[in-house]
Amino acid sequence: MLDQVGPTPFLDTLWSWTQAITNERGLTPVRKHVTTMTARLTAHLPWICEQDWVVDFAEEIGDLVRATPRITMTEPRRELLKGVTCPSCGMTALVRHFPGDWAAECRNCPSVKLDDRYYEALVKTQAERAHDAVNT
Numbered sequence: 001m002l003d004q005v006g007p008t009p010f011l012d013t014l015w016s017w018t019q020a021i022t023n024e025r026g027l028t029p030v031r032k033h034v035t036t037m038t039a040r041l042t043a044h045l046p047w048i049c050e051q052d053w054v055v056d057f058a059e060e061i062g063d064l065v066r067a068t069p070r071i072t073m074t075e076p077r078r079e080l081l082k083g084v085t086c087p088s089c090g091m092t093a094l095v096r097h098f099p100g101d102w103a104a105e106c107r108n109c110p111s112v113k114l115d116d117r118y119y120e121a122l123v124k125t126q127a128e129r130a131h132d133a134v135n136t
């Protein structure tokens with residue numbers, strides 16, 4: 001399972017810390033929801049940092065933070081941009097990286113790095129050219 005960090009699922013780790021703080025501080029319980037739990041933990045961070053178990057807390061929350069990119073699919077990925085060709089090599093080789101600094105980069109040409117404006121202009125130009133080719 002993707003949402004497993006070691007033997008303890010993501011939400012259960014947040015939940016056990018949230019409950020510990022709620023019980024120890026005599027607070028009104030919150031719902032078992034990521035937003036409410038993280039809000040509670042964040043609000044009580046100064047107090048948490050004064051507790052003996054802060055090292056365990058930091059370790060377990062750190063594991064969750066490290067696991068988050070896998071769960072949210074924010075790991076680096078690359079998408080091929082179809083229907084548009086590289087202005088340099090003319091191949092369908094333009095890709096976009098997530099996360100990335102450019103709207104498009106060419107797999108073949110290291111110097112081809114297009115920003116949003118350039119990329120959109122390129123898409124438009126090539127679409128018009130294709131349209132003209134069909135109508136002539």
Ligand SMILES: [Zn+2]
Nearest residue numbers: 086089106109
């Ligand atoms: Zn190229």
